[in-house]
Amino acid sequence: MKRPNQAEFYVGSYSPEGEPAIHLCTLDLASGEMRVQSWTAGIENASYLAVNSVKNVLYAVSEKDEGEVYAFAIDPVAGSLTELGSRKTEGGAPCYVSIAPKGDYIFVSNYSGGNINVFPVNADGSLQEMSAQVRHAGVGVREDRQEGPHPHSIIPDSRGSRVLVCDLGLDQILIYNVEDGKLTTHREIELPPGSGPRHLAVHPTGKWMYLINELNSTVTVFTNNEQQGDLQILQHLSTLPDQHIAGSDDTGADIHVSPCGRFLYTSNRGHDSIALFHIDPATGLLQAEDWQSTGGRTPRNFAIVSGMLLAANQNSGNITSFTIDKDSGRLIPTGNELELPAPVCIKAL
Structure with a gap:
C-alpha cells in the first residue's frame, strides 16, 4: 500500500516469459529511493506499458516475433496485477501501446511487423478481437535501419478522433481518423530523410507537439492543429551537445514535456x-x-513521476532518480538507483 510522500510506478523489461517482466515499485519523494514492491511474470519482453485513466487496468505489449498485447487488472490497494487475457497483434516486435481518451480502445504499433492495430476494450478492461489493422509500406534512405516500415509509436489526440503514428522506417508521421474502431488515412507528415521519427510529446496547452528522432538524434517542434489534424514543422535541433562527436551508438529514444509546460526532456542512448x-x-x-548523465547505459525510456525524473538504463540494468529544479528544470541526481534487469519502460500508477 502506498504511504504518504511515496509514489508508485511500474517498470516493463526485456525478460524471458517465465521471469519477472513487470515490476511494481515505490519512490520515496523526499529521498528518491526506489524499491520493488511486487512483480508479474508470464509475459515475454514487456517493453511498453500503458495505465488507463482510472488506474484499474494496465496494458503491456509482448515484444517478440509473434507479438501480443496483454491486459491486467490493477488491485486498488496493493497495485498487483491479474491477467485479463491477451490478443495477437499479427505483427512482430510490438513496441508501443496507448489508450483512447475514453478508454474504449487501445492502439498498438508493431516495429518489425510494420503494422498498427486497434482493439476495443470491454467494461472490465479486457480486450475484444482486433477491430482494425493497417500495414505500412515503403522504405527510407538508411538501408541498415529503414529497409521497410517500422511504426514505433501510436498516440491518440485529446478527442480520440485521430491517432498519430511515428514510422521510423518511412520518416513519416502518419495520421489516421478513428471512427467506430476503424482507421482511415487522414494525412502524412514528412520528416527529413534519415531522421527516424520515434516518439511524440504534446505540450500541456495542446498548441505544440515535440518529436524525438532516433536515427539522427534530433528533436522536431510542430504547431499542433488538432481540429484540422495537421502538424507544421517549426524547428529541428540536435539532442546532443555541440562538442559531442556523434557515433553509431548515438540514438534518440524518449521524450517528455514537464507538467508545467516550461521544460522538455529527451534521452540520448550512446551519450547516455x-x-x-x-x-x-x-x-x-x-x-x-x-545534459545530465543518466548514471547508466542506454536510457531507452524515462518518466516524470510526482515531480521527479526516473531514467531506465536498459544495458546497465538500473533505474536512477533525479529531482527537478523548479526554476531551471535542471536534473539533480539523488544518488539512488534501483537494479532491475533490462528496464525499458516506466509508467506511474
Missing part, C-alpha cells in the same frame, strides 16, 4: 544522457540548456 530544453511560452520553440 537526458537533454534539457527550455520551451518558449509564446512560440513553443526550444533552447538547449543542459
Whole structure:
C-alpha cells in the first residue's frame, strides 16, 4: 500500500516469459529511493506499458516475433496485477501501446511487423478481437535501419478522433481518423530523410507537439492543429551537445514535456544522457540548456513521476532518480538507483 510522500510506478523489461517482466515499485519523494514492491511474470519482453485513466487496468505489449498485447487488472490497494487475457497483434516486435481518451480502445504499433492495430476494450478492461489493422509500406534512405516500415509509436489526440503514428522506417508521421474502431488515412507528415521519427510529446496547452528522432538524434517542434489534424514543422535541433562527436551508438529514444509546460526532456542512448530544453511560452520553440548523465547505459525510456525524473538504463540494468529544479528544470541526481534487469519502460500508477 502506498504511504504518504511515496509514489508508485511500474517498470516493463526485456525478460524471458517465465521471469519477472513487470515490476511494481515505490519512490520515496523526499529521498528518491526506489524499491520493488511486487512483480508479474508470464509475459515475454514487456517493453511498453500503458495505465488507463482510472488506474484499474494496465496494458503491456509482448515484444517478440509473434507479438501480443496483454491486459491486467490493477488491485486498488496493493497495485498487483491479474491477467485479463491477451490478443495477437499479427505483427512482430510490438513496441508501443496507448489508450483512447475514453478508454474504449487501445492502439498498438508493431516495429518489425510494420503494422498498427486497434482493439476495443470491454467494461472490465479486457480486450475484444482486433477491430482494425493497417500495414505500412515503403522504405527510407538508411538501408541498415529503414529497409521497410517500422511504426514505433501510436498516440491518440485529446478527442480520440485521430491517432498519430511515428514510422521510423518511412520518416513519416502518419495520421489516421478513428471512427467506430476503424482507421482511415487522414494525412502524412514528412520528416527529413534519415531522421527516424520515434516518439511524440504534446505540450500541456495542446498548441505544440515535440518529436524525438532516433536515427539522427534530433528533436522536431510542430504547431499542433488538432481540429484540422495537421502538424507544421517549426524547428529541428540536435539532442546532443555541440562538442559531442556523434557515433553509431548515438540514438534518440524518449521524450517528455514537464507538467508545467516550461521544460522538455529527451534521452540520448550512446551519450547516455537526458537533454534539457527550455520551451518558449509564446512560440513553443526550444533552447538547449543542459545534459545530465543518466548514471547508466542506454536510457531507452524515462518518466516524470510526482515531480521527479526516473531514467531506465536498459544495458546497465538500473533505474536512477533525479529531482527537478523548479526554476531551471535542471536534473539533480539523488544518488539512488534501483537494479532491475533490462528496464525499458516506466509508467506511474
